Amino acid sequence: MSQAVLPLNQIAFAVLDLRRTEAWWREGLGFLPAGGTRALFRGPLSGRIQKLPGSACTCWCLLGRNDWCQLELFQYEKPASQLMPADYRPSDLGYSRCGVWVADFDATLARLSRLGSEPLAAPVGVPGQRRACVRNPDGVYVELMEQDPLPAQNARGRQDCPVAIRSATLSTPDMDASVDFLTRGLGMREVPQQLHEDVHELLWGLSGARCERRVFTDGSGDPTMLLELVQYRDPPGRPFPAGYRLCDQRILNVCFGDPQGSAGVMALYRRALAAGAQHNCAPLNLGITGCVYVSDPLGFSWEFMWARPGLAQRAFGFVPLPDAQRPQLDNERAEASLRIEAQAAEVFAVLADHRGMSDWAGFGECRLVRRGDGELGGRAAERLLESPLGTIREQITDWWPGRGYRYRIIAGSPFIGYWGEVRLVPEGDGTRVEWVLRFRSRIPGLGGLFRALLRRKLRAALQGLRQQVSRAQPLAPAGCRSSQWRFRNR
Secondary structure, three states: OOOOOOOEEEEEEEEOOHHHHHHHHHHHHOOEEEEEEOOOOEOHHHHHHOOOOOOEEEEEEEEOOOOOOEEEEEEEEEOOOOOOOOOOOOOOOEEEEEEEEEOOHHHHHHHHHHOOOOOOOOOEOOOOOOEEEEEOOOOOEEEEEOOOOOHHHHOOOOOOOOEEEEEEEEEOOOHHHHHHHHHHHOOOEEEOOOOOOHHHHHHHOOOOOEEEEEEEEOOOOOOOOEEEEEEEEEOEOOOOOOOOOOOOOEEEEEEEEEOOOOHHHHHHHHHHHHOOOEEOOOOEEOOOEEEEEEEOOOOOEEEEEEEOOOHHHHHOOOOOOOHHHOOOOOOEEEEEEEEEOOOHHHHHHHHOOHHHHHHOOOOOOEEEEEOOOOOOOOOOOEEEEEEOOEEEEEEEEEEEOOOEEEEEEEEOOOEEEEEEEEEEEEEOOEEEEEEEEEEEEOOOOOHHHHHHHHHHHHHHHHHHHHHHHHHHOEEOOOOOOOOOOEEOOO
């Protein structure tokens, strides 16, 4: 550690719905839960570390086969995460994708399919060496590797775990500048091994792309994870969206960690500053653990952290824990369902009219204040609802035309981690509408009361929806097969 060489030990993500994303990694790929915390990631100290004043978030961790290596998932209550751009491509600048080795390639694809994640293209490679790429619930590109790029590591670690973190890819606008910082500032070394060839670009939708690729290890002599640098010439890498912050939906950084103490971190920190990095704040030192975030000369974020063996490593997600010990961000659930005598397309037409919610949902005025991507009320659309508790701002995060949508509260919420989902399920000549809410009460002990109130509200809203669909339902004139329609109560 005296030469400021630390192992890569973490990939961190900013996620929208932590419970959903955590389940995807755990159920789809086989990662192990390793606990997390709400208490430590709120207040001024947390805000300074990540350069997000006033931030509050919950962190959950997951482990693969690798020792001392984790996935770290952050869900921010504030500031609200910006959605990943609808036209995001892995050639865009920043941490663009991660790679995992899986023990059973076909079984993994089958599990992910059941979770709604299909490969973006047909797998590439011969049996035993196949690659595929999927997007997780946050739109992050995740590459599945049938052949382990670090085979010496495969016999180590948690042999009962069917997945290992193996790579992260950083898309850079300046290969020379990035190589200089990785080697001088981070002590990484380049290796002749190539993770990808041109044919692999079709896996994530960039067939025919022209780019330069270089691969690095952490320099520890026994790496468990690789870092790939890519500079895309065609298509050229697009910069971060305007106003981008670390809390915005995507991979936010990778981390170098010292499993013994602070000495290695402090040495690497000084080395990075000497190579042109800028810190968010001075290193946080809690004795048994600590960390610091820095930005390299191109603006990419890196974390350095340490956690001493024992309590610190258990508390900060480096030891598998029972599912019951995962922090419950949204520990309450309210749901209701109702059959409506109409086709799903007719029901969805009413649901998709956000401004029309004022007529049936039991709120006051509802206004659409931001149009969606592609469709007026689609993904990224935002609406203001007037409620007895004040003005609530909701955002559409998933949009399934004819089938439903998901949304979250991004401002004015009386709850923590509030999520809503409306699904339309064809049922004979009608449609069953299933509406689910997940949340956590800000006032301990009142979760049950709020759950009952929200369930009652959902039932009333569904009755209103049924009436609204009935009023808007088209009727063909008697004895006429014309495509002309008239509408009830219009």
